[in-house]
Amino acid sequence: MIGTSSNAIHFIIPVRHPDSVVDPASQALRIHQLVQSLKGQTSQNWRATFVVNPGQNLPELSSNFDLQYVDFPANTEARDAANYSEFSRAVDLDRGRRVFAALHRVATGSLVMPTDDDDLFHRDLVSFVESADWDGGWLIDKGYIWRSGSFFLGRMDSFHITCGSSMIFPLDSLLPEGSNEDLDEDFFLELGNHRTLLERLPEDSVIWKRIPFRAAIYRVGHGDSSLSRIRRDFPYRRAGQLNFTWLQSYKRRLKAKFIGHPSERIHSVLFTPRMKRAFLGAE
Structure with missing residues (x-):
């Protein structure tokens, strides 16, 4: 392990190959906002590793960050996927390889959080985990969904199933x-x-607790969002493809397993300046 002392959370942030990015300028802004979100944590007992190909455009990083360079190629399998199953497999395989490439940087005793490069975290996430007398895992089961540029957030009570x-x-x-x-x-x-990790929880040795506040924002509605690609290229009406009826059924099964049957309705709230400070740090 590269780390010599444990941190409350070590964020591992896999970044796709630059040739797989639809809008590099938009990606740069999203990564900048993620960096600001992490820098804004009320506790600085965390580390973050970006897993990137050489030449990746990144903002100025503080000493809490490090880089894991990889030589994985552009994800042409995802680009050329003919259906949802092929696309999902290609995305998961690339993400899993990138996450694994950085695990050796995590200090023994730290908790690990695989993190998409477009999501955001509440400023109290690290301090809460740090102060908790708990050695197991954590689930963020309550959070928000945010379409880039919107003035509103949607409250999600099944966050860990979706994000x-x-x-x-x-x-x-x-x-x-x-x-x-x-x-x-x-x-x-x-x-x-x-x-997949959620489905194997009963066979795993990890015992989980839930973060008791809305601790993260799932960002959607931009060109590099997997959800946007799925909705654009793999609509449910196309014969022979995995459809959203199946996805909704899958989501209900996971809800029944982990959190019962909460309402599917998402309630909107205004993305106020106060909430922006909580999730975006000092912009």
């Missing part, structure tokens, strides 16, 4: 049992898909 930036793991639960040389694609696919 990949919602699970905080003990490091050991993400490490392989055997040699790294023996890892197959299934390992990386699971590591890259938080819903």
Whole structure:
């Protein structure tokens, strides 16, 4: 492990290959806002690792950040996917490989949070986890959804089912049992898909608690959002493709397993200056 002392949370932020990005300028702004969100934490007992290809455009980073360079190619499998299943598999595989590439940077005793590069966190997330007398994992099951540029946030009470930036793991639960040389694609696919990890929780040794406040924002509505690509290219009406009826059924099954059956309705709230300070730091 590169780290010598544990941190409350070590954020691992996989960034897709530059050639797989639709709008680099928009991506740069989103990454900048994520960096500001992390810098704005009320506790600085955290680290973050960006997993990037050489040449990635990044904002100025403080000493809490480091970089893990990788040589993974552009994700042409996702670009050329003919259906949802192919697209999802390609995205999960790339994300899982990038997350795994940075695990060796996490200090023993730290909690690990795989983080999408477009999401945001409440300024009290790290301080809450740091002050809790708890060695297990955490779920962010309440958060917000935000369409880029909107004046409103949507409250989500099934956040950890929808958003990949919602699970905080003990490091050991993400490490392989055997040699790294023996890892197959299934390992990386699971590591890259938080819903797969949720499904295997009963067989895992991790015990979970929930963050008791709305601790993160799931950003959608931009060109590099996976959700936007799914809705644009893989609509439910196309024969032979995984459709949103199935996705809604899948979501209901996970809700029944972890949080009962809360209302599907999302309530909107104004993204006030006070909330922007809480999630975006000092913009």
